[in-house]
Amino acid sequence: MTSLIPLVVLIPLLSAALALALPGRRRAQQLITVFALTSVVALSGSFMWFVDQHGTQVMQVGGWAAPFGISLVVDRLSALMLTVSAVVLLGVLLFSLGQGLADGDEETPVSIYYPTYLVLGAGVCNAFIAGDLFNLYVGFEILLVASYVLITLGGTGARIRAGVTYVVVSLVSSVLFLAAIGLVYAATGTVSIAQLTLRIAELPGNMQLLLNLALLIAFGIKAAIFPLAFWLPDSYPTAPAPVTAVFAGLLTKVGVYAIIRSQTQIFPDSNVDPLLMVIAVLTLVVGILGAVSQLDIKRMLSFTLISHIGYLIFGISLASVAGFAATIYYIAHHIVVQTTLFLAVGLVERHGGTTSLISLGGMLRAAPVVAVLFFIPMLNLGGIPPFSGFIGKLGLFTSAVELGSAGAYWLVGVGALVSLLTLYALARAWSLAFWRPRESLLEAEGTPAIAPSREAAILHGRETAMLQQLHDAPDAEPVQEQKETPKLMVAATTGMVAVSLLLTIFAGPLYAYSVRAGEYLADSGRFVERVLDEPSPLGGGSGVTQIPGFDPQGESEEGTS
């Protein structure tokens, strides 16, 4: 099983190369992409099962032992993230296949779309299995460069403008990350996460704090936490619907994953938890207030995305096993649900021709399937009881109450408020886009042909008031041509809704898995032991690669144990 670990990166990368070698043959490219992502889903699913049974799997690349070589580590958290990401990548791919089949490639250069998409997948997987900081950086760079291409796909004016913001901000965060790695290496002489656990603890407290904050800022830009999230609602909504969906689901979560790793394994005794609590509250509140005041559904969803990153930081800031477990479950839930919502909005855009709440209306009659596909993830994100969003939030709130500090109670209060506001923002979008009659659009200016009943008049007044509140919000792009919706797009979205329901149905086993993953993260010693001492089944890499007396720093007191 261990030797299969690199395949989750290699299969997408090699398939990308193969697909790139077949320009213009769309059918072949599509087949290759579907095949590659399906095998990644199968692989990561089996990792999840295997790791849960047999413990963390470590692959020492090239047979070089851990502190010197590159180690690829799959523990429960990595395996879960891999599986959920692979499922999301596959679901979104099917959606974009449907869209591409209907539109043809006049609008976007499809011959680079599939290879780039696969490279993005490879980068995400590489970040999740990285056992050292530098490999994590490389994973980030792979997925970022792919995302630069995807966000400026087609090179229209709006996308280039939004893309420039995104590219420059991401570049700055990458440079910060690289500089932080340099500082970590200067301080400890290693970048292996397992060895850092041991060596960071020996550093003076101020130095630990400095390194921790440097990494936190670099990851925070990618994760879109409050003061560093300004770029997200600006750049995401302009990309094509499937691209926005996969970005929203995966890219920010890779940042959150890196924050979890650094807070649990590199800085287990960190004292930034109160700071994280403040950040969590601010991210939750500022994000959702942004969402409430949006007129464009895509922008609104981008703001709810920021807001819900706050829940993940909330769980990390509690620094308890229960908090980590709840965060892990919540990440899985949020990746799936946020992606599904963006896909549903993609369907709305196709049916209604726009994502502006002013111009949409009467979608419930016109497209009842889309209405249901938007409604279920909406309730799920808002945290309505039977769904996984409720279970995740319940887990977060319970672990906060267990902690019992004043800050934790504040978090619970703000978390509940934000959950309500999420529901408010989404339900308003739903009632304006789906529920209100289409005719009200026409009547809005002239006098109604038939005298409206009292109820209709009241409803109409409420609609007007709702829209009035938003009258100075930035509107979506002008109405586009309405197109027929291919069945594959609907099927892919339905599939994603089904996956989100599976997260609810199998919440028991999955939450138990998350708790085991959380326990494992909280006990960083087990990770260290596994990575540094476990002899690799491949034969090499059992610690024999050290030269006696060789020390990279010329400091002999730490050695290479």
Place this chain on the structure above:
Amino acid sequence: MTMPLILVLVMVVLFAAGVYLLLDRSLTRVLLGFLLVGNATNLLIFLTSGTFGAAPIYGVDPADMSDPLPQAFILTSIVITFGISAFILGLIYRNWHLARQDEDEVRDDAHDQELAEAESLTTEEVTDEELSQTKEFASSSDPEPASQQSDESTRDEHGASSNGAAS
């Protein structure tokens, strides 16, 4: 481990100049800034290796070797910087191509401008309204005042017919 002061100074200057250029509006300057900052970071990593002048892996005695790991990092990051620079150059060309001007500046965000103009409109409207209505405007982000306000507007539009139901 001694750190050559001149390299540290060069790194500081590169960082300062690079950050200054990154903040510019012209995309070509942003690219130059990114290159400077990238090289400054490479220098930073190089400075962490601690020993200078020797080959990374050559000879028998480890004391004669330089630390190979930072050099490997730098090589990787140079390659990444190279790729990204090529992409940004493409982006700059496309941006220039679209704008068809002699400049390569980041264009204004239409949404931002809209918002800036709309804000002045809002303040005008609020001052035009009766003072009695400002109370409801103050808490307009809650769902409940929203319905109150909608009742208000219903009454305005449809007169006495909906008056009884709205109360």
